[in-house]
Amino acid sequence: MNYTAHEACPGCGVHLPKSDGPTHRYIGASAGCWAMFSALVNAGEPPLAPAPTNTLLVDAYAAQHPGQPSPQAIQSVAVHLITLYGVLIKGVAVDNAVWLRQQALHPGKTGKKDRFEWLSPPNLFETITVADIVKQTTPSARTEQAAHYVMSVWDAWSKPHEAVIAGWYEKYVY
């Protein structure tokens, strides 16, 4: 019998064949999920059709895989949630996503140490996963699913935490 061991990604819950490949230092993804995401954003076969929401894939993915509450993970999740909030809620042009990420970390008056707190993650196992994106066989279908993915992750986080994220945005971005 041909049996392949699977493992569930601790972030999004997707079941993939167990892999010894690399994982990210603080993004809480299984090696298989991380490899799938890296392939999607780097090469992609087929590639994503160009769309503004593609830029937010990295923000959604990091937020969907919060990992453990280390200082780096706390900062990463906060910065990516602020970026999603800025573009999806405040209407900042997606071309300014990099600016948003930098702005969230700009030392400013308060310094950036202990700026953010750990937000207890919502149930992310019910969000769309990268597997749902790569399942699509055409560039346009992938891009459409990628947009759903970004919204799905944002919706999960915004329900319990939008007020805190909005507060960070007001304090550090504007």
Ligand SMILES: [Zn+2]
């Ligand atoms: Zn995952």
